[in-house]
Amino acid sequence: MNPIDRALGILLMLTGGKLVTATELSRRFEVSLRTIYRDMDRLLSLGIPVDAERGAEGGYRLAKDYIQPPVALTLNETASLLVALALVRGLKATPLSADLDTAERKLLAALPRRARELLIEGGRVVGIEQAPVDIFHSEKQTVERGNMQVAVDRFLEALLAARRVRFRHENPYRGRVRDYEVEPHGVLFDRDRWYLVGRSVDETEARIFRADRVIEIEVAGISFRPPKDFNIADHLGRTWLASAMRRWESDGDIAEIRVTPEQAETLARDWFYRHAAFTRLASGDTLIGIPNPTERELFALIRWLGPGAELLKPLDLREKLARSLEAMAATYRA
Template sequence: MNPIERALGILLMLTGGKLVSATSLAERFQVSHRTIYRDIDRLIALGVPVDAERGAEGGYRLASGYIQPPVALTRNETAALLAAMALVRSSRTVPLAGDLASAEKKLLASLPKSVHGLLKEADRIVGIEPIPPDIFHSGTKAEPTEDWQTALDGFMAGILDSKRVRFDHVNPARRTVKAHDVEPYGVMFDRDLWYLAGRCVDTDLLKVYRADRVRNLEISGLFFRPDRKFSIQNLLGGAWLSQAMRRWEQEEEIAEILITPAQAKKLSADWYYRHAVFTPAKDGRILVSIPSTDRARILPLVRWLGPGTELIGPEALRQELADELQAMAALYAPGSPLEKSA
């Protein structure tokens, strides 16, 4: 029996879930203990999850769930899964992308050869329109990077293994990088971006992190007990953003803008600003408090809202906006270069 045949035989013997001793394996294949040890090492090097237990009653067995029973799918069921995979791939970055590719190959292998050619060209028959960039809200567009994929894959691996993850989180607004130790709970996709949800160990708070802002993620050796009450569904519909804004209000400077009730109705329909604080003012207008003083975020918002909008603070942004509006007014005034060119 050659080493490949023996390795396959060992693999089959370890699938029962019970511990199999090195002595039993050596006797079964009529080789030495040292040869069995080398065979086990070879299987582990190939990625086979062999669990080993030492002691008089120890032995080897395959990790639970490594070999799954075959699943019989109809042609339509498999095609539906392939179409769903095309939809997921359209997000540019997906969790465990390498595993998704191998799963797709296995699905194809389960189908009759007569449809292989068609399904291998799924891009020709399934079209997914990409999400256009949101030019109004700054910072909502990001190009996939190796760090982004590593963060997403590592976070998913932490969820599956119930292990903490450590990473650095980049905050572009503050221009800071902060280390985080997190118990990973779930991931979600929103407006062409992936978000990572988990319990921050330092603050004991459920936080959501943009995957493209995570760097140097690694899985720690610390296990945690998953929160069975957690569901990523509870963070959808912008619930995570509303919770984050309440926290940002305690950490960031606040921009205040007075708007009309009609403008408030318009703004409350926006996916982002509807989670800001809207407070009735004495003159009948509405005071909107936004936990950010980033000029690239606040000034475009005021311009978009238009007449009836007053930027109350911060004073530096108010003055910058006043100077800008005066320059624009001069450009449109009678006798201006704009009027002459017309």
């Protein structure tokens, strides 16, 4: 028996979960103990997770769940997965992209030739639009130091291994970079960006980090027990934005705008402004508090809302807005 056939036979013997001694393997394959030891070293060098236990009751066995039972998929099921892979590749960052490539090759190998030729380049038959540029809700851009692909990959790898991650995260609004050690819980995709959901060891509740603002991420050696009650669905509908706004309100500047009931109803349907603080006034109007405002954003919002909307704070921008509106009015009166 050649070494390759023997290595495959050893793998099959180790998959049952029961410890198999080197003596048993030597007897089964009719080779010396030294040859078996060399075979085990070869398997380990290939990255195959063989657990070895010493002592009289010791032996070898394959790490649990290393070899999975075969999964039978229909032609349509296989094609649907390949289409999904093509869609995912349209994103700015594809989680675990290298592993996705090998999975795709395995799926393609299971298809009949005609279907394989059609789907071998899924990008030719499946397209995905990138999220449009949102010029109304302006954001302060992050200095391009982070790598969203790397951040998502390391975060998912840590999640699968139930290990913490350490990274630096940039906050462009505060002009600071902070170090975090986080227990990964999940990831979500929104408006062409990935967000990492996890609990910082310094906090009691999970929070969300933008992946493209993560710098120098690494998987830590410290393991943790993933919370059984966590569900990423609880963070959909941009509920994360509501909690983020409450946090921004506590440590940042807030702009206040008085709007009519109709304008408040319109803003309550907006993906971003709906999560701002709405306070009903005795007059029937609504006071809206917007954290981390920019001059450009506030001026565009007031102009878009039109008559009935009034910027109350900050006072310096209120005066500047008045001059801007007067200049616009003069243009139309000319």
